[in-house]
Amino acid sequence: MAPVTLTQISKSFGAVETVHPLDLEVKDHEFLVLVGPSGCGKSTILRMIAGLETVSGGEVRIGDRVVNTLSPGARDVAMVFQNYALYPHMNVARNIAFGLRRRGMTRAQVDEAVLEAARLLEIEPLLGRRPSALSGGQRQRVAMGRAIVRKPKVFLFDEPLSNLDAKLRAQMRVEIKKLHQKVPTTTVYVTHDQVEAMTMADRLVVMNNGRIEQVGRPMDVYAHPRTRFVAEFIGSPAMNFWDGRLEAGSKGLVFVAHSGLRLSVPASRQVAYRPHLGRPMTLGLRPEAISVAPDHTDARDTEMVTIKLVEPLGVETLAFFDVGGVESCARLDPAHTPRAGDSARLTFDTAMMHLIAPDTGEVVTCEGRATGGASAPRTHEHVSHQRETTP
Amino acid sequence: MTSSSSSVSADAVPRPDAKAGLMGQAQSHPLPWLMPVIVVIGAFYLYPILDALRLAFTNASLTGGEEVYSLAALRAVLTNPALPTVLGNTAIFTAASVVGQMLLGLGIALLVVRGERNSLPGMLVLRTIVLAAWVVPGVANGVIWSMLFSEAPFGAINSTLGLMGIAPVSWLSSPQNAMISVIIANIWQGTAFSMIVIYAALKGIDETLYEAAAVDGALPWERFAFITLPQIKVALLINAILITIQTLNTFDAVISLTGGGPGRATEVLSLFTYNTVFNNFDLAGGSVLSIVLLVIALALAGLYALFLPRGEK
Known part of the structure; x- marks a missing residue:
C-alpha cells in the first residue's frame, strides 16, 4: 500500500x-x-x-x-x-x-x-x-x-x-x-x-x-x-438554477429571479454577497430546500406554483414545476404532496442557497460562515483540499 | 388433427404470429424446407462422389467400351509401386505447406494487427499485397514461380544469387530441391488465406484482455502464449482443416511448375489422379485414387476436429 x-x-x-x-x-x-x-x-x-x-x-x-x-x-x-x-x-x-x-x-x-x-x-x-x-x-x-x-x-x-x-x-x-x-x-x-x-x-x-x-x-x-458544474453534477435530482439579479430590499439583499420570484438572502451571507449587488447572477437551490408552505401563509420566500408532474419515490416525492419557464424540482414529504395540476405555495429555504456568477460559473464563497442545515461543519481539511484543486 | 381439437387449441392458445407459425411448421415438417439444399447437394456433390465410388469398382476407361464391375482397378492402384512415393510426396507437400502457411499467415497477421494498433501507415497496402498472391490462379502461380526458379541464366532467383556471388541452385531439376520449390510456391500463394482467417480472429480478441494481462505482469511472450493463442485456437484449427483440404487438392500449381517431376519427385496424389485419368485414360483407377484422396482428407479433418472445443463458448 x-x-x-x-x-x-x-x-x-x-x-x-x-x-x-x-x-x-x-x-x-x-x-x-x-x-x-x-x-x-x-x-x-x-x-x-x-x-x-x-x-x-x-x-x-x-x-x-x-x-x-x-x-x-x-x-x-x-x-x-x-x-x-x-x-x-x-x-x-x-x-x-x-x-x-x-x-x-x-x-x-x-x-x-x-x-x-x-x-x-x-x-x-x-x-x-x-x-x-x-x-x-x-x-x-x-x-x-x-x-x-x-x-x-x-x-x-x-x-x-x-x-x-x-x-x-x-x-x-x-x-x-x-x-x-x-x-x-x-x-x-x-x-x-x-x-x-x-x-x-x-x-x-x-x-x-x-x-x-x-x-x-x-x-x-x-x-x-x-462551481456551477459541480453544483449541477453532484446531487440527484440536480440543483435548480434560476437567473436573476441581487437587489437591495428593505431588510437586506434580495435575489430577484427573472420570473419575479423574490428570495431574501440570509443575514449570514449579506456581507459576502454584497459586492455582487446589481449584477446578473444565478441562484442555485437543491430540491430538498423547497417544501410546501403551511396553509394560507403569505410569508417571505414563498411562491404559488402549478405542479406539473409528481414522481412518488416512496420515501419522498419529487414535484416538478415552472419558475419563469425554468423547470424546477422540489423534494417533498409524500404525506403533503400536491397532485399534478394543483396549485401549491412552496417555501424556498434560502439558507441553503448558492449564488453563482454566470460568466465564470463560480459559486460565490462565504468562507467561515454557517451555510445552512444540510452542510457538515467546514473543517480545516476541507479547506486544504480546496487548495489542491487546480483552478 | 380433428376439427374439435383444432378448435380447442385455437381457443386455448393465442394465435401465433406469422413468424412463429413458420418456425413451428419448419420444426414439425422439416423436409420441404430442406429439399432445395438436399437437391443441390445431392445433384452436384453426392451424386459425383457416389458415381466415383461406383466407377472404382469397374473397368471404366475414358476411351469408352463396355463397363464391367471388377476389383481389378482397385488391386492395380493399391499395388502400383508408384503409390507409396506419391503418398510420401503428398504427405511432405501437405505437411510443409500447412505448417508454412499457418506460421507465415500468423506472423503477417500479428504484424498487421500490431501495425494497425499503433496506427502505422501502409497496413491496408500490406494486406492487399498479401491477398494479391491469393487471387492469382494456381496455374499462373506455377508459371510465375517457374520463371523465378528458372535455371536458365535469366532465372530471377539464380541471377540474383549470382549477383551476390552464389552459385546457381538447381531449383527444379534436383528432386529434393524441386519439392522445396513446389512447397515455396504453394506457401506463397496460400499464406494470404491463413493470414486473413487469423487476422479476423486476432481482431476479435478483446483489447482489454491484453491490458489486464499487462497489469497482471505478463511479459509479451506470455501474453501471446496465454491470451493470443488460446483465443485464436478455434480459428487456427478450422484454418488448418481448410488449408489441408485445399493443399491435398492442389495440382494446378504443381503441374505448371514441375509437372510432377523430375521423375515422380513432386507428383502429389491429386496430380497422380489427374495423370491416371487424363494421361492413362484409366477412369476406374482415377476413381479409386480420388476416393483415397477423399478418405485422407476426411480423416485429417476429423483428427483436427477432435481438438475443437465442444459445448462451450
Whole structure:
C-alpha cells in the first residue's frame, strides 16, 4: 500500500489535450473517486496511473517511486475493468492466479492465495467455472478477486459497476466499500455515476473537460460546490438554477429571479454577497430546500406554483414545476404532496442557497460562515483540499 | 388433427404470429424446407462422389467400351509401386505447406494487427499485397514461380544469387530441391488465406484482455502464449482443416511448375489422379485414387476436429 502522487500530469492525443496539467494526491489507504461526465479525462488519468497510457507531461509517483516509464506489470497496481476483462479460456481459479503465476510464486503459494481471495469474496464454489458460466455480479467478484489476490500497492477501478443492473450495482457498491474496510488498499475509483461517487468516496474529485473542478469529501462537495458544474453534477435530482439579479430590499439583499420570484438572502451571507449587488447572477437551490408552505401563509420566500408532474419515490416525492419557464424540482414529504395540476405555495429555504456568477460559473464563497442545515461543519481539511484543486 | 381439437387449441392458445407459425411448421415438417439444399447437394456433390465410388469398382476407361464391375482397378492402384512415393510426396507437400502457411499467415497477421494498433501507415497496402498472391490462379502461380526458379541464366532467383556471388541452385531439376520449390510456391500463394482467417480472429480478441494481462505482469511472450493463442485456437484449427483440404487438392500449381517431376519427385496424389485419368485414360483407377484422396482428407479433418472445443463458448 502506498500513496499515489500526480504532479502536473497531462495527456494529449496529437493537438487535443484530454487531460490538462493537474496535481492530485491519493493518500495511503484512501478511497478516492474520480467522477465526471464521459470524456472528462478521468479514465485517462486512471490508465496513466496503471501505465496503460503514456504520460504526455508530468510525473506519476506510487509510493516513493516515479513510475512514468515502468510497464504496468512493474508498477504493482491491480485494475478492475469495466467489462471485467476476465480471461475467457481460463476458469475462475486460473483467472485469479494468473498474475501470481507471472510473478513466479510456487503453485502451493498461489493455490493458498487464490483460496483466501475466493473466501473473502465468497466465490469459492465458482473456482472451477469459466467466466462464460458466471453472472454479471459473479464476474465482477472474480475481477475483484484477481485484483486483491496480488496484494498490490494500489487498486484501480474503471467504472466497474456500469455493466450491472441497478439492484446489483447498489449491492456491489456496498461490497466494494466493505472490502476496502477489510483490505484498506489505496484505491482510485473512476465512475460517471455521482451516486457511486458520493456513497463510496473518502474523497471525491469532480472532473470536467480534462480539468479538476473540485476535490473534497463527498458531503463537503455536496454542500459547498465551488462551481456551477459541480453544483449541477453532484446531487440527484440536480440543483435548480434560476437567473436573476441581487437587489437591495428593505431588510437586506434580495435575489430577484427573472420570473419575479423574490428570495431574501440570509443575514449570514449579506456581507459576502454584497459586492455582487446589481449584477446578473444565478441562484442555485437543491430540491430538498423547497417544501410546501403551511396553509394560507403569505410569508417571505414563498411562491404559488402549478405542479406539473409528481414522481412518488416512496420515501419522498419529487414535484416538478415552472419558475419563469425554468423547470424546477422540489423534494417533498409524500404525506403533503400536491397532485399534478394543483396549485401549491412552496417555501424556498434560502439558507441553503448558492449564488453563482454566470460568466465564470463560480459559486460565490462565504468562507467561515454557517451555510445552512444540510452542510457538515467546514473543517480545516476541507479547506486544504480546496487548495489542491487546480483552478 | 380433428376439427374439435383444432378448435380447442385455437381457443386455448393465442394465435401465433406469422413468424412463429413458420418456425413451428419448419420444426414439425422439416423436409420441404430442406429439399432445395438436399437437391443441390445431392445433384452436384453426392451424386459425383457416389458415381466415383461406383466407377472404382469397374473397368471404366475414358476411351469408352463396355463397363464391367471388377476389383481389378482397385488391386492395380493399391499395388502400383508408384503409390507409396506419391503418398510420401503428398504427405511432405501437405505437411510443409500447412505448417508454412499457418506460421507465415500468423506472423503477417500479428504484424498487421500490431501495425494497425499503433496506427502505422501502409497496413491496408500490406494486406492487399498479401491477398494479391491469393487471387492469382494456381496455374499462373506455377508459371510465375517457374520463371523465378528458372535455371536458365535469366532465372530471377539464380541471377540474383549470382549477383551476390552464389552459385546457381538447381531449383527444379534436383528432386529434393524441386519439392522445396513446389512447397515455396504453394506457401506463397496460400499464406494470404491463413493470414486473413487469423487476422479476423486476432481482431476479435478483446483489447482489454491484453491490458489486464499487462497489469497482471505478463511479459509479451506470455501474453501471446496465454491470451493470443488460446483465443485464436478455434480459428487456427478450422484454418488448418481448410488449408489441408485445399493443399491435398492442389495440382494446378504443381503441374505448371514441375509437372510432377523430375521423375515422380513432386507428383502429389491429386496430380497422380489427374495423370491416371487424363494421361492413362484409366477412369476406374482415377476413381479409386480420388476416393483415397477423399478418405485422407476426411480423416485429417476429423483428427483436427477432435481438438475443437465442444459445448462451450
